[in-house]
Amino acid sequence: MARETNAILFVAIFNIFMKELIIEGKPTSIVDCSNPKCINVPIKHVCGEKNGSMLTFENRCELELAKCKIPEITFVQEGKCKEKWRCKDVKCPTGQSCIYDQDGFSYCIETNCEQALTKKCPVEGKKVCGLNNITYESECHLEKEACNTHQVLLKRYDGSCEEKKTCADTVCRKGESCVTAKDGTPRCIECCLNKKDTNYKVSMCGSDGKTYSSWCEMRAESCRLGKLIEFVDWLCSK
Numbered sequence: 374m375a376r377e378t379n380a381i382l383f384v385a386i387f388n389i390f391m392k393e394l395i396i397e398g399k400p401t402s403i404v405d406c407s408n409p410k411c412i413n414v415p416i417k418h419v420c421g422e423k424n425g426s427m428l429t430f431e432n433r434c435e436l437e438l439a440k441c442k443i444p445e446i447t448f449v450q451e452g453k454c455k456e457k458w459r460c461k462d463v464k465c466p467t468g469q470s471c472i473y474d475q476d477g478f479s480y481c482i483e484t485n486c487e488q489a490l491t492k493k494c495p496v497e498g499k500k501v502c503g504l505n506n507i508t509y510e511s512e513c514h515l516e517k518e519a520c521n522t523h524q525v526l527l528k529r530y531d532g533s534c535e536e537k538k539t540c541a542d543t544v545c546r547k548g549e550s551c552v553t554a555k556d557g558t559p560r561c562i563e564c565c566l567n568k569k570d571t572n573y574k575v576s577m578c579g580s581d582g583k584t585y586s587s588w589c590e591m592r593a594e595s596c597r598l599g600k601l602i603e604f605v606d607w608l609c610s611k
Contacts, residue, residue: 406441420454421446429453442608443576472519472526486520489513502534503527504560530561540599554601555580564596565589578609 411434421428421436423446430436433448440446465471465481470489498511504527509515512528519526530543530551538559540551545561554560565588576584577591579602585591588604595602 411435411438417451418453419451420449422449423447439608470520489516489520492517499531500533501531502529502538504529506534506558508533528561530559550596550599552595552599552601555603560601562592562595562601565592577604578606579603580605582609584609 411432414432414434416431417433419430419433419436421430421439423443428446430439436446436448468485469481470486471481492513494513494517495511498513501509501512501515503509503515503518506529509518515526515528530538530545532538539557540553540559543551543559543561545551548563549561550564551559551561576586577588578584579591579594581600581602583594583602585594591602591604
């Protein structure tokens with residue numbers, strides 16, 4: 374009887390100990406990386422962080438599962454990542470500003486938002502087509518909209534948005550190449566060739582189902598193929 378009581382007590386103490394580790398975010402693992410799985414784990418969102426980029430996971434188990442492949446991911450707190458953390462600790466080069474997307478990914482864009490928001494845009498400028506398929510009066514108007522909304526709102530190409538426009542008749546600015554998106558529309562992107570990858574030195578899953586060692590490598594492959602490969606998740610499903 375005493376042995377059974379001690380066993381029950383040990384289990385209770387162990388469970389409390391594990392719960393404290395999970396809540397406090399101390400260095401431990403609740404996933405066996407040799408056989409990683411999260412089955413029937415209730416959804417209880419937690420916030421993780423990797424190099425200043427915040428990412429929300431459905432539960433602590435999913436975060437630990439991601440850590441099996443990306444050890445640098447750390448637990449921040451219970452609950453979804455707060456908006457104010459996006460772009461946290463991201464230092465952009467001079468003349469660039471940080472914006473983030475709906476997943477919390479941060480991007481350094483060739484726009485100084487302090488200047489863009491105060492700059493007076495021309496009434497009749499050179500029209501540009503944005504990634505949202507909206508035509509803007511000028512690149513100045515597009516940049517101002519991006520800074521106002523903190524959206525990843527970049528130029529798709531020069532000129533008004535056209536349904537049947539292709540890379541064959543799309544002119545990208547210097548340092549960019551035209552690739553075809555999934556919907557068949559052209560997209561001007563920076564190929565990330567011959568330059569250091571300073572933003573995302575972490576493996577990620579592309580829309581082609583392949584794992585890339587960094588955001589830069591994924592962009593380079595897009596330019597090589599002429600097809601846009603977009604970020605899907607941190608990990609590719611097996």
